[in-house]
Amino acid sequence: MACYSNSCKSNSAKIVMVISFMILILGVVTAIFGAIQMGVVQKKDTFTSAEIDLSGFGNGVLGLGLLTILLSVFGLLTAKYKKAYFSIPFIISTLIAGIIFLILATFILGLGSAVFAVVKGTACQ
Numbered sequence: 517m518a519c520y521s522n523s524c525k526s527n528s529a530k531i532v533m534v535i536s537f538m539i540l541i542l543g544v545v546t547a548i549f550g551a552i553q554m555g556v557v558q559k560k561d562t563f564t565s566a567e568i569d570l571s572g573f574g575n576g577v578l579g580l581g582l583l584t585i586l587l588s589v590f591g592l593l594t595a596k597y598k599k600a601y602f603s604i605p606f607i608i609s610t611l612i613a614g615i616i617f618l619i620l621a622t623f624i625l626g627l628g629s630a631v632f633a634v635v636k637g638t639a640c641q
Contacts, residue, residue, distance in 0.1 A: 529596075533591070533595035533596070539587060539588040540584075540585060540588035540592070542584060543581050543582070543584030543588055544585065546577060546580060546581035547577075547578055547584075549577060550575070550576070550577030551574070552574075553577055554574030554575060583616070587610060587613055590602060590606035
């Protein structure tokens, strides 16, 4: 087993903390967008002209946002305390999130090619 110096562990902890904080911000934004897409917020604002459809994807987007927030919290706790009982859930939740995002990317790429075929067929007429 390798022994690392305290300065090396400190530098690694800073990197994990910065990345986890950025992931926390993205998770909060994703969860808010999921809540808006579910129809929780009904009032239109006067600052933007964005139209958000109330499709059935709101629950999934909110769930992925909450999973991302959980992942970032485990990352921040791992960076601060450097204990195994924070790093093991961080590793496991990162693995689960990676598998979920890989499966979603596969579905999106599959649907993207079908949409592209329809657009190509319509445009080439």
